[in-house]
Amino acid sequence: MITMEDIVREGHPALRKVTDEVTLPPADEDRDTLKNMLEYLKNSQDEQMCDRYGLRPGVGLAAPQINVNKRMLAVHFTDLNDRLYSYGLLNPKIVSHSVEKTYLSTGEGCLSVDREVPGYVPRYRRITVRATDLEGNDLKLRLKDYAAIVFQHEIDHLHGIMFYDHINKDQPFKEPDGAKPVD
Numbered sequence: 493m494i495t496m497e498d499i500v501r502e503g504h505p506a507l508r509k510v511t512d513e514v515t516l517p518p519a520d521e522d523r524d525t526l527k528n529m530l531e532y533l534k535n536s537q538d539e540q541m542c543d544r545y546g547l548r549p550g551v552g553l554a555a556p557q558i559n560v561n562k563r564m565l566a567v568h569f570t571d572l573n574d575r576l577y578s579y580g581l582l583n584p585k586i587v588s589h590s591v592e593k594t595y596l597s598t599g600e601g602c603l604s605v606d607r608e609v610p611g612y613v614p615r616y617r618r619i620t621v622r623a624t625d626l627e628g629n630d631l632k633l634r635l636k637d638y639a640a641i642v643f644q645h646e647i648d649h650l651h652g653i654m655f656y657d658h659i660n661k662d663q664p665f666k667e668p669d670g671a672k673p674v675d
């Protein structure tokens with residue numbers, strides 16, 4: 493099982509690499525890795541597992557965070573309308589997005605960042621993502637608000653981008669133009 497020891501922290505070069513696409517159908521090793529990433533998220537949202545294994549709760553995890561240079565990510569969360577998003581995704585790609593922006597009013601954190609980095613992280617309010625799931629299905633996900641934020645955070649990791657790269661250096665809490673916050 494994946495624990496915090498497997499998660500690399502900022503400064504590790506893996507977090508600044510652009511990942512390689514996964515050849516499809518995925519090799520068993522890739523599928524197992526992705527399943528383990530999804531398992532980590534579920535474990536991290538269970539209090540007993542957290543206490544027993546010292547896990548930090550997470551709603552998403554990208555392969556570079558466990559030092560795997562592959563374009564794959566896992567998410568496990570319910571959005572504000574109680575829709576469950578639980579996926580292991582191969583080669584996810586944002587194929588379209590709104591001009592309109594959003595941001596998490598609490599700011600963002602990251603399992604690979606052991607410090608608070610205050611500030612708003614501007615994100616697209618709506619995105620469409622194409623990807624392949626663990627069963628080999630081609631998915632087209634239309635996401636907005638919180639779900640869009642989580643997916644953008646994870647897809648950024650696949651391109652070596654950290655959430656704080658987006659924070660306005662001079663005015664971290666400047667509301668992004670015309671953006672509607674997710675509270």
Ligand SMILES: OCN(O)CCCc1ccccc1
Pocket residue numbers: 550551552553554557596599600601602603604641642645646649
């Ligand atoms: O890369 C995943 N990760 O570090 C866990 C935190 C995920 C996350 C946190 C805040 C807003 C969006 C996504």
Ligand code: NI
Pocket residue numbers: 601602603604645649
């Ligand atoms: Ni992260």
